[in-house]
Amino acid sequence: MTSILWVKWKQLLRGPWMVLGLTAAMIGFAFVVGSNFSSKVEIPVFSKLSKSAANEIIEQLNTSDNFAYVLMDKEKAIDDVVDNNAEMAVQLDDGEAIIFLASEGSNASLVYYELHDAYEKMNRDAIIMESAANLTDSEREALQDNLNDLSEYDVFTIKQSGFQAKGAFVYDSGLQGVFGFALFFVIYTIAYNVVTILTEKKEGVWDRMILSPLKKWEIYAGNLVYSFILGYIQISLVFSVFKFGLGYNFYGSFGKTLVILIPYVFSIVAISILVAGLVKDINQFHVVMPLISVSMAMLGGAYWPLELVSSNLIQTLAKFVPLTYGMEALKGATVYGYDWSALFYPMGMMTLMGVVCMVIGILLFRRKAS
Secondary structure, three states: OHHHHHHHHHHHHHOOHHHHHHHHHHHHHHHHHHHHHOOOOOEEEEOOOOHHHHHHHHHHHHHOOEEEEEEEHHHHHHHHHHHOOEEEEEEEEEEEEEEOOOOOHHHHHHHHHHHHHHHHHHHHHHHHHHHHOOHHHHHHHHHHHHHHHHHHOOOOOOOOOOOOOOOOOOOHHHHHHHHHHHHHHHHHHHHHHHHHHHHHHHHOOOHHHHHOOHHHHHHHHHHHHHHHHHHHHHHHHHHHHHHOOEEEEOOOOOOHHHHHHHHHHHHHHHHHHHHHHHEEEEHHHHHHHHHHHHHHHHHHHHHHHHHOOOHHHHHHOOOHHHHHHHHHHHHHHHOOOOHHHHHHHHHHHHHHHHHHHHHHHHHHHHHHHO
């Protein structure tokens, strides 16, 4: 088996372009899709304050993790609310802010508190600087610097916690793109390496290998282990690029995601060997495998969150797709913060699917050989 692996790696080094191309496609699609969707809610803002005062408050407000405050004309801000393009709009005035709501919601309270904090900070600084009117310019500048430093210093450590309703949907557009396109494109990397079994059989390579000391199971194992290792390295590399290169937040569970990939990659190797065992020739494989991969991606939530799909039929069909459980486990480990006990079910389902498909696929190959 090691000799098979050695030959496969040498072949990869001589022609790595397909794998490199798929890896680049993974990164490109995931980055573009993830960056096109902001996880912050946009809040239109118009102001009766001076430009400098408005910009100061907007700068303070945009330190928020939840909202993106955008300064615009009053007419456009109000129109966005009326047309339901925005949940609310905010008017900044001297000493107060007015919130225009399309409908009452939980975000209104959060915006209120953020506006309160921003105005409180601005008023505090104004009072202190007014009291320091008799200071020299250099002393006033030093005082302003100290105020800025003070705003970044927490006198009290406040720990915030909350609860989440069971089944609540949490969306991270960046990780949705990374996970979805990585799990999708790696199918092609694995499948088109597994299909070399058909190519080698057709070209008589297997006949020559069987005459060698190699056993038939070693030939199967060498090809399948190579496909598994290559797929796992590729998808792990993509995750590492987004984690360490682009600074994506994996919520402290990067190591968990690498473990979750093991049963997923195994299940894709198994499905590929099953399809290779079912088709009559390589041409059929090239037709069938893209149809299966795209269907799995659509059903499994690679292109869009499965939580947004209301069709009971699609939700039922998704339960028979390993990509569904891969996305569930990856998002569960990261955005939902699940522990290993909660991840056991999706990982177990991927492993079970892999074992069943692998056994059936190898039996079909043996029947073809006989």
